[in-house]
Amino acid sequence: MHGKRMKRKKTNLEIFNDEAVSGVVFKNRSLKKFIIRHINQSGNSTITDLSKDLGTSVPKTTSLINELIQDGLIQDEGKLDSTGGRRASMFGLVPDACYFLGVDVKKFHINFGLMDFTKKMIYQKEKVPFRLENTPESLENLIKLIKAFLGEGPSSKAQILGLGINLTGRINHKTGHSFSFFHFKEEPLAEIIQNEIGIPTFLENDSRAMAYGEFQSNELRKENNILFINMDYGMGMGILLDGKVYYGKSGFSGEFGHIPLFENEVICHCGKKGCLETEASGHALVRKFKEQIKKGFTSIALKKNMSIDDITMNDIINAALNEDQLSIELISEIGEKLGKGLAVLVNIFNPEMLILGGALSETGDYIRLPARSTLNKLSLSLVNNDTKLKISQLGEKAGVIGACLTARDTIIF
Ligand SMILES: [Zn+2]
Missing domain, CATH: 3.30.420.40 (ATPase, nucleotide binding domain)
Known part of the structure; x- marks a missing residue:
C-alpha cells in the first residue's frame, strides 16, 4: 500500500524518440513499442500472450517487460482470474506515464x-x-x-x-x-x-x-466501413475503409460538402456554385434563417433586441431543441438536402454505417429522419438497406x- 503512495521514479520516454538508433538498441526499442501497441489494442496482457505475438522467448519477453516497468510505462495489474492452472500476471499501461x-x-x-x-x-x-x-x-x-x-x-x-x-x-x-x-x-x-x-x-x-475519435470509441469497433459526416458551419467527411482511415493522395479526401448537387446561385465559400454545402450545412442554415425572418417569420432564436446579423448556427440549434417551429423546419429541410448527398455516398461506398456528427447532429432526429427518408427515396434500395444512419455518440467531444x-x-x- 505504501509502495503505491510513494512518488514514482521519473518516466523514461526514450523509446518514443525518433532519433536514429541502430543495432540492439533499435531492436529492443521496436520490441518494447510492439508490447505497448499490443496492450493498447488487446488490453492487459500476460507474458505468454506477448511472447507468442512478439515471436520472442518467454525469458526475453520477461526482460523487456521488466525494462518497461523500470521505464515507468507499464505496470503489473495483478493476476489473471482464471479457473484452474497457474495464474499469470497481467500487464497494462501506466495511466500517468x-x-x-x-x-x-x-x-x-x-x-x-x-x-x-x-x-x-x-x-x-x-x-x-x-x-x-x-x-x-x-x-x-x-x-x-x-x-x-x-x-x-x-x-x-x-x-x-x-x-x-x-x-x-x-x-x-x-x-x-x-x-x-x-x-x-x-x-x-x-x-x-x-x-x-x-x-x-x-x-x-x-x-x-x-x-477517428468516433471510430475508436468502443461500440463502433465492429464496423469496418464507416462514413462520418461532420455537419458544422461547413461540411466534411471522414472515411473508414476496411478499418483504416482513408486519406487520399495528399490527405484531401472527404470533401463531401463540395460535390455540386444543386442548381442554385449561391456562391460557396470554396468559390463555386451549387455545392452540397450551400444547401446542407450550418452556413446554409443561418442564411435560410435570415431569409425567413426577413420575410416576416418569427422565431425564439432571435432574442429581444438582438440583430438578425448576430444570429449563429448554435442559436438556431438551441431554438430547435426548445421546440422552435421555424428552426425545426429549416433543420429538417437541411436534412432533406443532406439526404441527396448521402444517396450518392451510399451508392458509391455501400458502407455499413453513416454517422452524422458535428454541431448540427445535436438536433438528432430533426435532421436524421428527413435525411433517411430522402436517402431511401434516391438511392438503390438493395444498397441502402445495408446502411445504418446514426447520430454520433460523442457529439462535439469527438x-x-x-x-x-x-x-x-x-x-x-
Ligand atoms: Zn464548395
Whole structure:
C-alpha cells in the first residue's frame, strides 16, 4: 500500500524518440513499442500472450517487460482470474506515464483536452471563445490560448508527448501544411506551432479527426466501413475503409460538402456554385434563417433586441431543441438536402454505417429522419438497406478526442 503512495521514479520516454538508433538498441526499442501497441489494442496482457505475438522467448519477453516497468510505462495489474492452472500476471499501461494534448479549433470557439496513456480524457475545457479567421492575429491568439491551457492543466509540459490540432479545410497531415487557414509562411503550420509550444505537433483535418475519435470509441469497433459526416458551419467527411482511415493522395479526401448537387446561385465559400454545402450545412442554415425572418417569420432564436446579423448556427440549434417551429423546419429541410448527398455516398461506398456528427447532429432526429427518408427515396434500395444512419455518440467531444488520439497514435504506432 505504501509502495503505491510513494512518488514514482521519473518516466523514461526514450523509446518514443525518433532519433536514429541502430543495432540492439533499435531492436529492443521496436520490441518494447510492439508490447505497448499490443496492450493498447488487446488490453492487459500476460507474458505468454506477448511472447507468442512478439515471436520472442518467454525469458526475453520477461526482460523487456521488466525494462518497461523500470521505464515507468507499464505496470503489473495483478493476476489473471482464471479457473484452474497457474495464474499469470497481467500487464497494462501506466495511466500517468505520459499525456497527449488535443486542440479542436472551431469557427467561434476551441475545445481543449488532455488524454492519458490509457486513452482516458483527464482534463477538458470546452467552448473557449475564439474567432477562426485567416489572419496572423487569429493564429497568434490560438497559440496564446494553447499556452494558457498548458499553464492551468494538471501535468507538466515535459510529460506531454504530442499535441494534436484539428483545423477545418485542406490539411496535409503528413507534412503538417494547412492550405485553408494560416498559410502565411513556407514552413508547415505544424512546425510553426511546435516551435512556439515546444511539443511535437500534428495537424489534422477536423472532420477526419472527429471521425477517428468516433471510430475508436468502443461500440463502433465492429464496423469496418464507416462514413462520418461532420455537419458544422461547413461540411466534411471522414472515411473508414476496411478499418483504416482513408486519406487520399495528399490527405484531401472527404470533401463531401463540395460535390455540386444543386442548381442554385449561391456562391460557396470554396468559390463555386451549387455545392452540397450551400444547401446542407450550418452556413446554409443561418442564411435560410435570415431569409425567413426577413420575410416576416418569427422565431425564439432571435432574442429581444438582438440583430438578425448576430444570429449563429448554435442559436438556431438551441431554438430547435426548445421546440422552435421555424428552426425545426429549416433543420429538417437541411436534412432533406443532406439526404441527396448521402444517396450518392451510399451508392458509391455501400458502407455499413453513416454517422452524422458535428454541431448540427445535436438536433438528432430533426435532421436524421428527413435525411433517411430522402436517402431511401434516391438511392438503390438493395444498397441502402445495408446502411445504418446514426447520430454520433460523442457529439462535439469527438473532435478533441480525435485530436488527442491523432497525436497519441502517431507517436505510439
Ligand atoms: Zn464548395
